[in-house]
Structure formats: structure tokens, C-alpha cells
Amino acid sequence: MKEIRLKIKNRFLKRYNKGYPLILKEAVQNIDNLKEEGQIIQLVDDKNRFIAKGYYGLQNKGCGWVLTSNEKEKINDTFFHKRLLKAISFRGKFYSDENTTAFRVFNGEGDGIGGFTIDYFDGYYLINWYSKGIYRFKDYVIDILKNLSDCKGIYEKRRFDAQGKFINEDSFVWGEEAPEPLIVKENGVNFAIYLNEGAMVGVFLDQREVRKKIRDKYARGKNVLNTFSYTGAFSIFAAIGGAKKTTSVDLANRSIPKTIEHFSLNGIDYETQDIIVEDVFHYFKYAQKKQLKFDLVILDPPSFAKSKKIRFSAAKDYKDLLKSTINITEKEGIIVASTNCASFDMKKFKGFIEKAFEEMGKKYEILEEYRLPQDFRTIKEFKEGNYLKVVFIKVKK
Incomplete structure (x- = not known):
């Protein structure tokens, strides 16, 4: 897919040069150039100088997320693989804690890719997708999770519709289906989790x-x-x-x-x-x-x-x-x-x-x-x- 160039208004340049990750609609001069969610976009200044690269995805006030400040970095399966494995490694102590079996594995822009989160529930992974744009990359994320040794099953919740608005659509994706309820621990306390029950799963x-x-x-x-x-x-x-x-x-x-x-x-x-x-x-x-x-x-x-x-x-x-x-x-x-x-x-x-x-x-x-x-x-x-x-x-x- 061809990369689209978006010109950032001068008053927003400082913010994006410092690493602000959400691409705000009001920050873009030529927003009409955006046609299809999931497109890779380059942010540039008035003189077409490169600032950052990201993707187009409608979410709240934003029309996408910055993914990298490296002009040559490709947004592909390798990119997602690196970011996800780094995030999983960062949560190492949670994986090894027998008293807590529910935690966040990937926290959107905090882990380098805005627009989705992943939660872990005792061997089951739950992905929350917040835009049609990030959902275009779903296969990269699901393939990485499928290959984790501890992954019993994967669920997803699509929190958007064709217009990019919030909905609660969820489904079982891969592996074995979780029992209902799935019992997890938090600091030794038991919680009942229902992975296929709308936006809120129980805690x-x-x-x-x-x-x-x-x-x-x-x-x-x-x-x-x-x-x-x-x-x-x-x-x-x-x-x-x-x-x-x-x-x-x-x-x-x-x-x-x-x-x-x-x-x-x-x-x-x-x-x-x-x-x-x-x-x-x-x-x-x-x-x-x-x-x-x-x-x-x-x-x-x-x-x-x-x-x-x-x-x-x-x-x-x-x-x-x-x-x-x-x-x-x-x-x-x-x-x-x-x-x-x-x-x-x-x-x-x-x-x-x-x-x-x-x-x-x-x-x-x-x-x-x-x-x-x-x-x-x-x-x-x-x-x-x-x-x-x-x-x-x-x-x-």
C-alpha cells in the first residue's frame, strides 16, 4: 500500500518532533488525502521534511498513531514482532507470579503501537482493537500470540464500526475456548472472567x-x-x-x-x-x-x-x-x-x-x-x- 504524506500545521510541529504519538485531526493540513484506514502515513512539515511514520485509523480525536521516527523502518510483521516481544519481555515478572494470573501484556502507545491493547488471563489473550485502521494489521498480532508457548487461546473485541465509532463486538479467534467462567488470580484473590461477554469481562x-x-x-x-x-x-x-x-x-x-x-x-x-x-x-x-x-x-x-x-x-x-x-x-x-x-x-x-x-x-x-x-x-x-x-x-x- 502506497504511503500517504500528511503535512503537519506549524503550531503542532514541536509536539510531534518531541514524540507525541496521537495524530490529531486538527494538526493535519491535508486530511482529505486520507482515504482508507490502515494506510501507512508519513508526517512532514511545510518543506516536506520527514517527521514520523504511522498509520491512518479513526479513534476518538485522532486519525491515527505515530509508530516510528525512522523514515526507513518498514511497518510489517517484523516491526510488530519486535514491539510485541519487547512488551512481553517487560512483563516477565507478571508471567512468573503464581498469585497474579491476569495482567496487561500490551498497552497501546505505551508499548509503541497505539490503537490496541492485549490482556492476559491465565493462558488466554484478549485483544481490544480500537479502530478499523489497526485491525488491518490483526494477522501480524494474532500470529505472534499463536506462537507463544503459553497461549491456550485468543479472543478479540472490535470496538469500532464502519464509521470508526465505538461498538462492542467480540469473538473467539484461535486455540481452545476458555471455560466460563475462567478463574484467574489477582494477588491471591479469585476473579471470574467471561471473555465473550461484551466490553467488560469481570474486573x-x-x-x-x-x-x-x-x-x-x-x-x-x-x-x-x-x-x-x-x-x-x-x-x-x-x-x-x-x-x-x-x-x-x-x-x-x-x-x-x-x-x-x-x-x-x-x-x-x-x-x-x-x-x-x-x-x-x-x-x-x-x-x-x-x-x-x-x-x-x-x-x-x-x-x-x-x-x-x-x-x-x-x-x-x-x-x-x-x-x-x-x-x-x-x-x-x-x-x-x-x-x-x-x-x-x-x-x-x-x-x-x-x-x-x-x-x-x-x-x-x-x-x-x-x-x-x-x-x-x-x-x-x-x-x-x-x-x-x-x-x-x-x-x-
Whole structure:
């Protein structure tokens, strides 16, 4: 396929010369030259001087990803082979850890090829493709995984449609099909994974270190509230860590059987815990009305959420959600404030925290903070890629 030259606007040149990997639509002068996703593209300046090489693939604000600053490097099976094997080697300690059998193997631009990720679940590999463009290279990636000695099977999720929009289409690709559920371990705790069940397979791997810290340091003897609880992962770790009781709240009906399954897999009597299907925003009002208080509250909302009456955006509404959380947290209690919203940084997130406590007339202390774990590799040139921000906050008397 012929390589297409794209001229970068002068005001973006510095950014791309420093290694910025996402090819922004607004950075390109002649974007109409792009015809077919998967095309190899060369970024050049006004004088046709080479900057970088990448591919065309529609994803969010981008129209592709930079792959190399070497003009002579070919984007072929050898290129993908080198990048993937380097990424796998980087995760060596995870492969050898018997207590953790689920982790990220390839993290898009953090490992040198934006547009897809690969997760490992006890011998099974799950590829997430985010554009039609990167999907053109699927055979390179699948062939590499098929030849790994520990690969039992491969699954994929195509998160795009013909127009490049996000969808959730998944399928089994190769090898033997995984049992349902597939039981994996995270720091010795069991999780049930369903590789063929839409976008979310049962646990968010990027919160591994936070869950471990809750279990090992913060849960013992505490009354714990886990909001936006999904399959109850934080609740399981809190219960194993000796929590007096956990309460898991999520709007989705499936959260009850999923959370029960996780408690049962770890030998915990789910009937001693509370699992509630309710809009979290409504639950906060209920808890305040009933004067319920919790020693440890986990606040990990999606970046965007909507119910019949409420629309939530982390960038706009996190501060107010945190104020509701402060209302139902005991004095000297802990709030684990978390967000995966990539549109603001840790400094701004801490600004939300400061403003919330200020408006509530309360004092606080930041005890710990977390970003993405080591297997979710990021690069300094693409700060948006390091999206996870978690702060452990102590509510002062």
C-alpha cells in the first residue's frame, strides 16, 4: 500500500518532533488525502521534511498513531514482532507470579503501537482493537500470540464500526475456548472472567495495586462502602482484608449475581454483606437521610454516566459527588477517590478534592496516591495515556 504524506500545521510541529504519538485531526493540513484506514502515513512539515511514520485509523480525536521516527523502518510483521516481544519481555515478572494470573501484556502507545491493547488471563489473550485502521494489521498480532508457548487461546473485541465509532463486538479467534467462567488470580484473590461477554469481562486490571492496598492496610475492622461497584472487586478485597462489613452499590442488575459469584469464589458468605442495586446518586441521598456513616468509602465512578434523571461527567461533577461522599464518611474515615477520566490531570483532580472539602467546611489529609500499575505502560510524551488517578483521603476531625 502506497504511503500517504500528511503535512503537519506549524503550531503542532514541536509536539510531534518531541514524540507525541496521537495524530490529531486538527494538526493535519491535508486530511482529505486520507482515504482508507490502515494506510501507512508519513508526517512532514511545510518543506516536506520527514517527521514520523504511522498509520491512518479513526479513534476518538485522532486519525491515527505515530509508530516510528525512522523514515526507513518498514511497518510489517517484523516491526510488530519486535514491539510485541519487547512488551512481553517487560512483563516477565507478571508471567512468573503464581498469585497474579491476569495482567496487561500490551498497552497501546505505551508499548509503541497505539490503537490496541492485549490482556492476559491465565493462558488466554484478549485483544481490544480500537479502530478499523489497526485491525488491518490483526494477522501480524494474532500470529505472534499463536506462537507463544503459553497461549491456550485468543479472543478479540472490535470496538469500532464502519464509521470508526465505538461498538462492542467480540469473538473467539484461535486455540481452545476458555471455560466460563475462567478463574484467574489477582494477588491471591479469585476473579471470574467471561471473555465473550461484551466490553467488560469481570474486573478492571488497572486497579490491582489499589485493591491490594485496601486489603493489606485499610480494611480491617472497617465498615466499607463500595460505590459504582460493578462486580464487587473492591468489596472482595476489603472483606478478605478483615472489613467488618461491605456494602456494594451499583445501578446494573447484573452486579448482584456477579458480586455474589466473587464472594463465593473466595469463601466469603455473601449473605453477611450488603449488595444493592440502586443509582449511586440516589443512594447517597438515602444514606444521608438515614444518617448512615462509613469508615471507608470507595468512589470510582465512570468518566460519564447517566440514569433516568442524572447525567454525570467526571470533569464537571466529581467535586459534587465527593461532597456527597464526605457527608456519609466517619470522622477520621478514609475516602478512596478514583477516576479514569483522561481529560484532566492529577493536579486538577486534587483541585476538585480541595474544593469539595473547602465547600463542606472540612479538613483532610492525603495519605497515598496511585497511577497506572507497571503493566499499563505509558510514555511521558502522551500524558493522557496515564489516565488513572487514585487518592486515599483521610477526613479530619
